[in-house]
Amino acid sequence: MSAPGSTAIRTRGLRRVYGGTVAVHGLDLTVAAGEKFGFLGPNGAGKSTTIGMLSTLLRPSGGRAVVAGADVAHRPDEVRRRIGVVFQDPSTDRELTGWQNLYFHGRLHGMPRREVRARARSLLDLVGLADRGDAPVGSYSGGMRRRLEVARALMHRPRVLFLDEPTTGLDPQSRSQVWQKLHELGRRDGVTVFLTTHYLEEAENCDRIAVMDHGRLVAQGTPHALKSAIGADVVHLRTDDDRSTARSIRERFGLDAEATPEGVRVGAADGAGWVPRLCAHLTTGVTSVTVTRPSLDDVFLHHTGRSLRNP
């Protein structure tokens, strides 16, 4: 297990060129041990290429990457022993049972038989497949197969878990099941999780996120910081008299307030913090208050000029 506060992933000037096309431009990234790090970007932004390089499957064209304490270019075997990977496309063996898939993965990682058996059982249990372990993977649903892949990636107790679009194509229920398992793992074993996604809800679950576009990092930070950086919250008030309320808020608090057909719209840095003060000082009757924070989609739109929802 990595010491708290240590670095799980560090890249400096990491590059990858395919033919004449630059897929990843000089990437500088630092992920702390135990962190859940989300990698956002539209299709073709270079996310999968980055995961490919960090998991030693793709040779970097330039720069350095140290993952779980070993250089991906010079010590790929040490990196491989310490990482688990869940690929974008399903990669479990359909002809074998869930248990057999875990067993062979453990043996390929040089784990002793006895340990492999015990670990496979406990992981099947963890991902909720204990009763389906002896059924061929071909009979699994998409969500079950995904959970099995997470279990497989964890067989050899990796320090860093890479997940490339782990919940693409899953229904919301399966998605939240996969996430629940990931949270449990983070808490229990302190595994660093590095994932790419284009689901906003998933990005919200991360400690930190980075936004990538055209092979470059355009923003990184906590979801909160990223959202705060691009603008204020919006407080919507429904009142008896929108015009006078807007005027009174402008005069009394110096906030940017205007009356709209949907009520009074107030821009404020800490929207939730303003709600009690606004209500206490207003003389007009307030019927409802909503605070809207800028979403990660707004963050994404701000940095890439595109919406994540409609890439």
Added chain:
Amino acid sequence: MLESTTERPGRLAARSPGRRAAEFAALRALIRRETVRLVASPAQAGLTLLNPLLYFVVLGTGLSGMVGSESGGGDYMAYVYPGILMMAVQMPALNAGMSIVRDRETGLLRAVLVAPVRRDTFLVGKCLGSTVTATAQGGLLLAFAGLAGLPYDPLLLLALLGELALVAFTLTALVTLAAVRITRIETFQSALGVTMLPLFFLSGAMFSTDGLPVWLAATTLVNPLTYAVDALRQTVAGAVPGGALPTGPDWGGWTPPLAVELLVMCALGVAALVLAARRFSRAG
């Protein structure tokens, strides 16, 4: 598209004695995986055997009336039996290559390549595992030895099984070499389909190649299947009552004995596997 960043094989292996043990454990797991797969889908194994069985029973009995005793002394059923045995390991060998190409295409291979195992270990394990399963499938056809007029003599069956294993290994290695070089499954399928049938017919499996025109007969000498069939046939002919030894390939007036034929197969298989492993270690 994917390249490996695997280090020079030699250096890694030499670094620690634990490495060698880990590679060996991985190799065994890879072999085991193939046998488990075979047991998991017995229907497929059965279907693979259906083809050679049909050739044997339908074509064998049908033709034996026509050909009579002209083809090498014994009856035709005994004549084609070695070819049928070879056919039974040829199909699984082909399937092994197909699964390498398919796994690479679907990304299944990456799950294995991200393990701390050398890429050539993976290839050797896959090849040996497929050799075991192909031999097991071909071995099932030994149960029909009686139809060819062979006695169920344990020593004879054991000898045939051993030869089948060698044939299976050589064919699997050759197919693996092709699979490593061909990246598209459609290309692989048509390339191997086009090669395998003529190779089979020009090996002496179904009829003697003596009557072929000179230029065509020359190709039989570089056909690995020729040696496979002839080796099996030498063993079979020795056990059939009244069976005469087949003529066999002719190396400028000299007919290589069984041991040399087996050696040729073995060398060919090893060479193909080494080439395939080298190629596979470079790029994927």
